[in-house]
Each structure stands twice: as structure tokens, then as C-alpha cells.
Amino acid sequence: MNVGGIGVSHKRAAMLAAIAAVVLALGLPATASAYTTYNGHVLNGGVGNYGSNPRYYYVTASAGYQETVVNNAVYTWIHTTSRLGITTPIYWARTYTQSQSVMDIYHNIYYDPDTGIIASTEQILNNVVINPLATNWNWAKIKLNTPCFDPLSAYNEEGSCAHEMGHVMGLGHTSVTSRVMCQLESGRTVNACQADDANGINYLY
Numbered sequence: 001m002n003v004g005g006i007g008v009s010h011k012r013a014a015m016l017a018a019i020a021a022v023v024l025a026l027g028l029p030a031t032a033s034a035y036t037t038y039n040g041h042v043l044n045g046g047v048g049n050y051g052s053n054p055r056y057y058y059v060t061a062s063a064g065y066q067e068t069v070v071n072n073a074v075y076t077w078i079h080t081t082s083r084l085g086i087t088t089p090i091y092w093a094r095t096y097t098q099s100q101s102v103m104d105i106y107h108n109i110y111y112d113p114d115t116g117i118i119a120s121t122e123q124i125l126n127n128v129v130i131n132p133l134a135t136n137w138n139w140a141k142i143k144l145n146t147p148c149f150d151p152l153s154a155y156n157e158e159g160s161c162a163h164e165m166g167h168v169m170g171l172g173h174t175s176v177t178s179r180v181m182c183q184l185e186s187g188r189t190v191n192a193c194q195a196d197d198a199n200g201i202n203y204l205y
């Protein structure tokens with residue numbers, strides 16, 4: 001009796017495990033939502049309002065070498081309609097007047113190479129660096145860390161810039177490696193905004 005009972009229970013467990021495996025397999029297609037946000041906090045003033053309110057970015061002299069990489073990364077966030085079939089309100093334009101900018105790109109030795117930190121983003125409100133989990137911000141500073149950023153391939157430099165831009169607009173990390181908001185050290189395989197990243201922006205703005 002007991003033995004039979006255990007047998008049935010094992011069979012049922014195996015069946016449930018098989019069902020769980022199928023559900024897991026179905027749960028992993030590229031369309032699965034993986035984006036995260038900072039409790040829904042955003043860049044005040046939005047991300048371009050479909051071009052009617054362009055936001056500006058500024059490449060500091062320190063990041064002059066990275067200008068092409070930066071521009072390419074911006075491009076992938078703007079041209080999601082043609083690239084991914086998803087339209088977002090994102091519209092960034094380059095400015096040469098830093099005071100117009102709400103996304104400044106810097107390049108310097110910010111962290112020891114041992115930290116492995118490739119780049120970081122500071123969200124700022126009224127000239128104070130804030131915790132984006134707690135409040136919105138009105139501009140941001142992307143800091144490319146020379147000792148860890150410069151050895152990257154052009155592909156990963158572009159991906160890392162695009163990743164930081166996601167933080168500027170309010171996206172947090174995901175562990176799904178096919179998203180630009182996955183960290184490189186967590187195995188990111190892409191170098192540009194993906195559909196799920198764009199959906200995250202549409203959720204926020």
C-alpha cells in the first residue's frame with residue numbers, strides 16, 4: 001500500500017517536473033519581458049516625446065575618442081521602429097552646448113581596474129547625485145572608466161554605452177543576456193537596445 005502510494009507520488013512528481021520544464025522552456029522566448037526599472041522613476045521632461053521635445057546629449061572632451069561609439073549607441077535607442085518594429089518616444093540630439101545637455105558622457109580613470117567597473121551612471125537632481133530608486137532626476141552623467149572600458153572590443157564599447165544610456169532613461173539591470181540592460185560581466189551578448197529594452201522605455205514614458 002505504502003509502496004504503491006510512493007510509486008504514484010513519484011510518478012506525479014516526475015510529471016509535474018516535466019510540466020515545469022515545458023513551462024520554463026516556453027517562458028524563455030525572446031518576447032519574455034525582462035526589463036526592470038528604478039521603481040518607475042524617470043528622467044524629468046521625458047526622453048524626446050517622439051521628436052517634439054528633443055533631449056540633448058553632450059560628449060565631453062575627455063570622451064572625444066568615444067564619440068563614434070557614443071553616437072552609434074544613441075542611434076540604436078532612437079531607431080527602434082526600423083530596427084525592431086517598436087516605436088518609443090526617444091529622441092536624442094547631439095549638442096555642443098553642455099548646458100543644454102541632460103546626458104553628459106565623460107571618460108576618465110574613475111575606478112581601480114580591479115573593481116572591473118566598465119562604466120557607471122549618476123542620475124542627478126538639482127546638481128545632487130540621487131538614488132534613482134527614490135526619486136526622479138533631471139540630468140545624468142555617464143562615466144566611462146578608462147582602465148576597464150578601453151580594452152573592450154568596439155562591439156562591447158558600444159553595448160556598454162547603450163547600457164548606460166538605458167540607466168539614464170530609467171532602466172535597471174536584467175540577467176537575460178540578450179538584453180542591452182544585462183551587464184557585460186553577467187554575459188551580455190548584444191550591443192544595442194533590444195525589443196524588451198524598448199518596451200521598458202514605453203512602460204516608463
Ligand SMILES: [Zn+2]
Pocket residue numbers: 163164167173183
Ligand atoms: Zn548597469
